[in-house]
Amino acid sequence: MSESLLPHAARRSVLAGGVGGLVAGGLAAWSATASAAGDVDPPVGAHTIVRPFRGPRQAGIVEAPQTYAAFVSLRLARDVEARQLKGLFAVWTDDIERLVEGRAPLTDMEPEMAASPAALTVTVGVGRRVVALAGKSAPEWLGPLPAFPRIDQLEERWSGGDLLLQICAASPTSVAHAQRRLIKAAGPLVTVAWVQRGFREPFTEPGAPMRNLMGQVDGIVQPATHGPDDALLFCGPANSPEWLHGGSGLVIRRIAMNLDVWDRVDLAARENAIGRRTSDGQPLAVQSGSGMNAPADLERTDALGFTVIDPHSHLARSRPVGGTDRFLRRPYSYDDAPQGNEVSNSGLIFVAYAADVAAQFVPVQQRLAESDLLNLWTTPIGSAVFAVLPGALAGESLGEKLFA
């Protein structure tokens, strides 16, 4: 039961009881204030949560995704030099550290807005041009993905860029403020290539995958984010130049959903296309167990001899076939204003982290481009790839080794 649905008196007692079983991270942070005030409704987001900034890896990758995000792609001005970029990264490092800690950047004209960090993370990535300006070698995969002509209808306004800021927080106000401060901090060195704003919520308890705007549970099969799959998530000596060790590869694809046509599809056909139940994400046939994490049974046949899970379903086509064609998905939904006669202008900001984009991501995307029933209702309209920098240790700037 959602807390907001509790009767007023019951809600008050939950608060007085120190939030009881409601363990969602930041709730504890406001419980003291709320119970002291008596009957105050809980805030929308966990506004006081601070996520650590310093470390060997950047924040914003393995943690549970925050509710709101902005993906900001920037284009370098024509005549920018490496030393200017180095200066910009020093400034961004200081600004980001302050923002995530709820302190205003030095040049903040609205310092009050920084007081609510709301679990803010800012994750910085670079494109091939930045690496070239720094005089370092770039991994092969850093650049546009191979073309997927059967599905792609890429628009320049959602594609490419030289620098990427992934800004996530529990509050859209915190996202907006961080976005503006960091773009302003770059002055004339950059122009905005595109911004994609998204939102997401766990479909059940905290930490669960989200439901996308087609209604599907999205992002079920994931690498472990607590260590065992680190070689898939983070770059190291086996696959990357030294400046990228501890960093990652980031793929952002904007996937338009034709929801106006999807509305005409009945439940059976919808579930056949994804290969999972809409209600809880469970595969349509399982080898054992139950629920969204139960292993799919791709061999099971029905009375007519057809496999229960359609071999052209998204589940069947996207499942890993080797040990390494896996990556971390961290998607967000977008829901923009409809254009013309549309009823909706919605879709998915597909976000994937992989240590080696070419080896881990591209094979899966190729399979899906060849055949995936979901392609009937989805169209990739934007695509960009960035190298996410390693984290900054105490006293370091982001990109310390890139500009060394």
Next chain:
Amino acid sequence: MSSLLRTSAALAVAGLALAGCGNSSDKTSDAAGPALTIVDGWCKSTDTMPDGFKDMTGCFGTVKNTGSADITITGGSSAAAQMVQTHETVMGADGKMQMQEAKKGFTVKAGGTFELKPGANHVMLMMLSKPLQIGDAIPVTLKTSTGEVPVSFQARAFDAANETYVPVK
């Protein structure tokens, strides 16, 4: 405050090897120099300034005096500029805010702080010797009542507080 900035300011003032020590607030006046530091020091980079205004810049931050006597900043020098002055912002006869030299300098009380802010009191670098780019560390030696104090300001893109400068006659 980045530990980098704070540490560099502390290092610059003390002239001592303080690597790893990020806290400059507990320093006291000693033979190594005056107990004056600047926390969160920054200045406007020139690349966001309109053409014709790129020859001067303002420096900001919190000046801390951890000593037991008042210290007055009267001016300074910098490799980045031919002239360094203490400036105040006042309303002119026409009602517009304008900058002028603070002839009496800035007095930082013993154990106190003094704010240098856009649109208010600040240290002005004039006749800049080169453009100040985003992220550059700009060294300035402040002239004070107790001697010279080297400090550093990080250049930042900032397009507010473009008051007119009016030399005091």
